[in-house]
Amino acid sequence: MKRIFTSFLVLISMLVFSQESLPELLQQYNDKGVPYISAQELAMPKTEAILLDAREPKEYEVSHLKDAICVGYDFFDLKTVTDKIKDKDQPIVVYCSLGIRSETIGEKLKGAGYTNVKNLYGGIFEWKNNDFEVYNAKNMPTDSIHTFSDEWSKWLKKGIKVSN
Template sequence: MKVFISIALCFFTFYSNAQESLPELLKHYNTKNIPYITVQELAMPKTKAFILDAREKGEYNTSHLKNAIFVGYNNFELDSVIAKIPNKNSEIVVYCSIGIRSETIASKLKKAGYTNVFNLYGGIFEWKNNNFRVYNLENAETENVHVYSKEWGNWLKKGKKVF
């Protein structure tokens, strides 16, 4: 599966330039086996979900959603999630930059028996594009968002792009 995602990410550069919209991009790369939650839904005070960041450590260190738990992508360890979230009926929202890597991690959680798992539609980019706050390692609000690459950065419209 990692090989498939790696190949998909390599071709992302080409495909992202050909895409007209985020929905088309996500439709192309995602299987939709994990339901989406919108940034507006996640931001609602009544939403009490565990938030998992499925990006790499450098991306997380630059900025992340408030109270997000870093789980990573390349070195994701299911056992660490099980230790932190033993109740498999807990609401869990997984996010990455745009919503592709997070679907892979969310699928692993679903396969492990978690029943209430969502993929954040558009990831941290959509979160920031909708003027929601992101935080650095000191839990201070920041405008910085790690965009992974110049091409991926095209999807971030607000905030300061960090590579």
């Protein structure tokens, strides 16, 4: 019986964690309730938006997009955003490691009446994979990227993987 249970767990783990591509991973976790913006589109000079980092402070300190505001995920407080962003039509881009936690935060913002919220497709990993700059706690460029977990780190192809 124990062997059957162990085999069952291995099978479930293989099914859950065997995504072959980023689109498959995001399709599994996201319902596209918040439209995506690509790293390339966000990097264009004409694209102006407030950036919200939906990762935890320890992740943000290692690496974040320039001028992003850390709003967190586990202890996200909508009031933090509503106090800082009064214009609910202001373009906002939310990101996390891959775009999963940021969709949840983006949906909360939309529920609060924000009308122009987008989710960075592939998150900070895709941003770095496209050779765009990230910054550390001292707002200095860095190649270090907090990977959230060993499991998710496989999606970061460029940069120095940091997990703590």
